[in-house]
Amino acid sequence: MSHTVIIGGSHAGVAAAAALRQHDANMEITLVCGENELPYQRPPLSKAYMSGEMSLDRLRLRPASWYEENNIALKLGVAATAIDRVGHHVHLDSGDGLSYDALVLATGAEARRLPAEIGGDLPNVRVMRSLDDANGLMTDMKPGQKLVVIGGGYIGLEAAAEAAKKGLDVTVVEAAERILRRVACRETADAFHALHQSHGVTILENTQIERLVEAGGIASAVKLANGEELPLDLAIVGIGIAPNVQLAEAAGLETAVGVVVDDHGRTSDPEILAAGDCTVLPFDNMPTRLESVQNAHDQAAVVAANIAGIDTVYAPTPWFWSDQYDMKLQIAGLNRGYDAVVVRPGKREGAVSHFYFRQGQFIAVDCLNDAATYAMSRKLLEGGALISPEQIADDAFDLRAAMKALQG
Structure with a gap:
């Protein structure tokens, strides 16, 4: 029976464990988590959790019973200290160790601090x-x-x-x-x-x-x-995050501003894969860090599929969000390299979206209290729709019709 060890009780780590179990009912899966808490969502911490709108139970990615029911060994309060790539072995600060057939790094990132x-x-x-x-x-x-x-x-x-x-x-x-x-x-x-x-x-x-x-x-x-x-x-x-690459670096894996992976989630050692905030992946023909729940979940699913022998390429359409006061910002795409922005009012009062273009190509959108435009724009981005700045600037242009035409 093969054994996959996942280092990091992050969103990516839990998503990888869940996807692996779906692919293989018998695989041995161990999730190593340095915190003593059950793995939890991070984005709501500075939003719904701090406001009191979200309880600790709702913050959990999965209840404790889920790990038992899915036969996933969860090691809380235990940190991985070293990776022996030759021996396929992970050393833990408890003095114990874990042998692996596949290893997933889902080590996340730390908040940058002032000196x-x-x-x-x-x-x-x-x-x-x-x-x-x-x-x-x-x-x-x-x-x-x-x-x-x-x-x-x-x-x-x-x-x-x-x-x-x-x-x-x-x-x-x-x-x-x-x-x-x-x-x-x-x-x-x-x-x-x-x-x-x-x-x-x-x-x-x-x-x-x-x-x-x-x-x-x-x-x-x-x-x-x-x-x-x-x-x-x-x-x-609040000056950004630093990916946790110490284990990868010490093990001799390729790192840059994160653990470098290919479009299958593989590191420079093909038996070690990585997902989430700790990674640098190829996106739009450039090394990229995507700090988002979308990336953590979707990249982890690709990593799990490849471990299970299902050849899968990761080709994301990134999305992000932020809640501040009564403003919900929803972002689809990545605005890197944009050279034009078109402002388009939404249908509801106070709703507005900012569409990003690079050399005339629609690449991203910021939707402010404009959920309908976000949903349609995301579908258009995923489908590679060719939409011009002039169309977006035209109030008569129907996003919904464009989305339906794309879907055939």
């Missing part, structure tokens, strides 16, 4: 990545406190939104010339800038920090590069 030399390790300087992070912030956030969020990406803005809803005085500091600079067009960024301002959040763009000011063992302020100080009770750092 300790500028105060990044002070106890009230937090990140938002794990359940412990979310629980700590929920406990410490109190109305009237001053919160400084460092970083104006989606994680930072989601944390800012939840804090503002809890009555904190929130300031977001973004080093780039605008929030969401790396991930969204100016039109989308401007909409979120206005949304946060309407809820009392101060956003400082093109603003660099020098260091955290320490007083009594904690951070008392952020000192900016211009000399100004922003007093704080709490700081949240």
